Amino acid sequence: MALSDDLHIERLATGLLARTLPKAEWTHEAHFAAALWLLRHRPDLTRADEIRRLISGYNEATGTANTDKGGYHHSITLASMRAARHHLASHGPEAPLHEVLRLLMASPQGHPGWLAAFWREEALFSVAARRTWVEPDLAPLPF
Numbered sequence: 506m507a508l509s510d511d512l513h514i515e516r517l518a519t520g521l522l523a524r525t526l527p528k529a530e531w532t533h534e535a536h537f538a539a540a541l542w543l544l545r546h547r548p549d550l551t552r553a554d555e556i557r558r559l560i561s562g563y564n565e566a567t568g569t570a571n572t573d574k575g576g577y578h579h580s581i582t583l584a585s586m587r588a589a590r591h592h593l594a595s596h597g598p599e600a601p602l603h604e605v606l607r608l609l610m611a612s613p614q615g616h617p618g619w620l621a622a623f624w625r626e627e628a629l630f631s632v633a634a635r636r637t638w639v640e641p642d643l644a645p646l647p648f
Contacts, residue, residue, distance in 0.1 A: 508538050511602050518542035521559070522550075524566035531567070533617045537609055540589035541602050551590075553638070556582055573632045580634040581620060584646060588614040591648035 508514055518539045520526030526535075543551050550559055561577045564570070571577045592609040613619050620629055623641035633639050 508534060508606060509603055514538045514542050514602050514606065515546075518546070521563055522547075524563050526563070526567075528567040528569065531563075534606070534610055534615075536585060537589055537614070538602070538606050540586055541593055541605055541609070544586075544590055544593050545598075545602065551586060553579075553583060556586060573635060578635045579637055580624075580629065580639045583638050584620060584623070584641075585614075587646060587648050588619075 508517065517526060517530065517535055520530075521539050540551075543556075550556065557577060557579060560582060561571045564576045569576050589609065592612070592614075593605055596605050596608075609615060613622070623644050623646055624634070624639075625642055628634060628639060628642045631639065
């Protein structure tokens, strides 16, 4: 799915909510697109407990088990939501989401390995970080 306009971002986000988004379309960019859409249109679903419920349910619906080794990851999700919130706030409320997404993907957070600057691999991929929020152990997040 091309995420080059707001309609495609909305379709992706509503597919996530309905648990009908094909698993192959749930990419790094799609995670951020959905986060931006939720932050703007459904902020009630961006609280830590709600986003966990939403993504865990989507994972289960697409055959991805939420375990201590795979599926939902709380620290990565919350760090990504903070990054998305920061990028969205740096633009006006009328800024097209696809433009915010394009700029976010051109930023350091657009690289799938962006969290390695803040957490050691052992800390980020620990069971504790998957289940709960674990503070970065290399550097604080800039947002």
